[in-house]
Amino acid sequence: MQGTERKVLYAALILMLVFTVLLVYASMGLGITLPTCNDRVVPFNDEKVISKENNHFEVHYIARMWSFEPAELILPENAEVDFYVSAIDVDHGFLVPGTNLNLMGIPGTVNFAHHRFDRKGEYMVICHEYCGLNHHNMMGKIKVLASEEYTRKMQELTSSHLSAGAELIEDRQCSSCHTSDGTEGLGPTFKGLYGSHRTMADGTEVTVDEKYMIDSIRNPDKQIVKGFEPGSMPPPEVPLTDQEINEIISYIKSLK
């Protein structure tokens, strides 16, 4: 090797060494660590928000095709949060822009990261790994509120708890394809669905009423809306009871 070249080689080595030292500092000094093996929590199928002392929280996130649970996480300012992420079907991502939260959700394992939310506001939770044809709609929210506002919000939520229908829509995975806020999913959105007019594949026009909704939930292929293929919507895995169907329909009716 020629003289100048040797100098370049040493310069490159020193540069990479400096980078390494900086990264070690970021890890040890600033506490920005990489996800590692985690045996504290085994893979779970239930979302959980555990509020602990001193503004500490433990949140168990479910990532599934194509939603996060909890869909909306509400936290007080300066919350110290341990995030556990479990993907229950395929690979998912868990990215919160504006933070260092960036995890892969891998089926069969639990991923972990810690974050302190020292800034109020609304954060997005984005699935950044391709997880099937509706991947682009897989998003959750984290709302960080000032502490008085947070206390008020929590009281509100406990008094008027989410309707049973809304929970069923999550649990039975209707929300994977049908959104509740008017955005386009694989199926029609629930917002404004009740009372709307639909054109069937055979050209007839129907109004979405209770009977139509009951039929469509029980037997999705009985009446096909124009533009959809038979078989697009799988029937419920475990048949829904009459009570449950009524709860779902009341919830959809409320989405105007």
Added chain:
Amino acid sequence: MFSDTDYKFQIEKKNRFVLAAMLVIPMLLLVLGVFEGMLQTLYRAGYIRSTSFLGIEYYQGLTLHGVINAIVFTTFFEVVFGFVIIAYYLRRPVQSRWLIVSFAVMLFGTLMAAFPMLTGKASVLYTFYPPLKASPLFYLGAAILIVGSWIAYFSWIPQYITWRKENSGKKTPLAVVGMLSAFTIWFACTLPVAYEVLVLLVPWSLGWTKSIDVVLARTLFWFFGHPLVYFWLLPTYVMFYVMLPKIAGGKLFSDGAGRIAFMSFLVLSIPVGLHHQFADPGINASFKWLHMILTFAVAIPSFMTAFTVAASMENAAIARGGSGLFGWWKYLPYFDKDRWLFSYLFCGLVLFFFGGITGIINASGNMNLTIHNTSWVPAHFHTTIAGPVFLSFLAMSLFLLCQFRGVSVPFPKMNLWTPWLWLLGVSIFSTGLSVSGILGEPRRTNLGLSYGNPGTDRYVASWHMWDVMGAIGGIIMFLSTVLFFINFFAALFAKSKQNPGEVQFPTSEAYHDEQIGWVRNFKPWVIVMVVAILIAYVPPLYQVVTGKQQKAVPYLPWNPLPENKK
């Protein structure tokens, strides 16, 4: 580009027909591949707000773009380039029988994988992570394509050994060292992915096994996935070291630097795959740190290459009348029809400067948390694989086709503009995607239906303008490839003028022709390579295999319920 001293080599008719077919068939697929690439930028900027365009679904198009551009086009090109380089520099005839066998096997595998991709049965992207499931034909086809390229590699080894015996004491031609390094890396790193495909994925996809270990599958994939980039890069380095200095009108600054670089890549290309899994659970962080440091080590031969290539260009510029510390830059043949390969290689080098820097950022574990799986990542690899690699592969494809057919470049002026247009397009595209990536925009996502659509509550205004920039760059890149395709297919049908099949490579002399004993033999380096792989991969694989993770059942991309519960 040449001088009279450059050796001329006659390829017989049958061989050059097969070699030309191996360039032309993937080039036809590449037309679809780059078109789907441009569509991605239009979807992301919200100009296409739909799940599909012209009958191809978004994620199906993304799968086609990745598999065709990064696997099919590159592998076919490298096999052709390898056959010609080995024959030319070792002064041996092309081995027809092995050429035909490897071509047939590769083509068979490609068609087998193309069928499910085109019919929407394999929309799993080119990383094919389980438990999203594709048709078994997709996995098998990809494996067969790889095996076809092994056949080519195996046929070169005896030719190389015979040459060594007959030329003891002589240095192996640098181009041959480069191509053999590339294919040795390729062979070693395709073994784990072949295991993933044949032992884990195919039986699972056929329903013979119920569930799969996703962490293991991902680890085996990236065991292959990063060395793959050096398989792409090394033929480009062959062009940088062996041909670029001569084309520019100078000498290679240091022959020894080239040999050291190729041997370093042999050792350091493979034990780095975990840097793609920094955000994964199920793998101990200490193993991630080990791979991070090794990734930094593999940056060193690229730093050396940057220096040597720049020094060689300085040497050329001075020979052309340039002088001064920086003044010599003005004396290079940036727009010279007779030295058009220089324009392609130089534009690639410019992009690679940024690709190298962003690559070091990606490899930096905790910095990676900012950009992992964001659009920053495609911005990065469009300045590496779609930078020097793509440009040099296109240029060499055209260069070889013209020589196989005995024609000159049909539209030389247009050909000269092609790489500059590409440089402009990628610069705009990658700037847009880099910024939106830092802001948190995910890659591989049909943004037009969600984050890029002002009609939804998912719309993110701060990303949008950068996606518009991405689309402008994407359109320019596409136009550049159109110019290229016009030249390539015109060369295919042009009337032969010169002697068809006469191949001649511009081959640089060395300015410093060092005699370095310890880089003259592959054997010790291959042993070090194997040891490095064992050190880097046995502990994490042992941990993954004995880990407590549960296995996963298959899902199809369009159904949130498991496949067997339909």
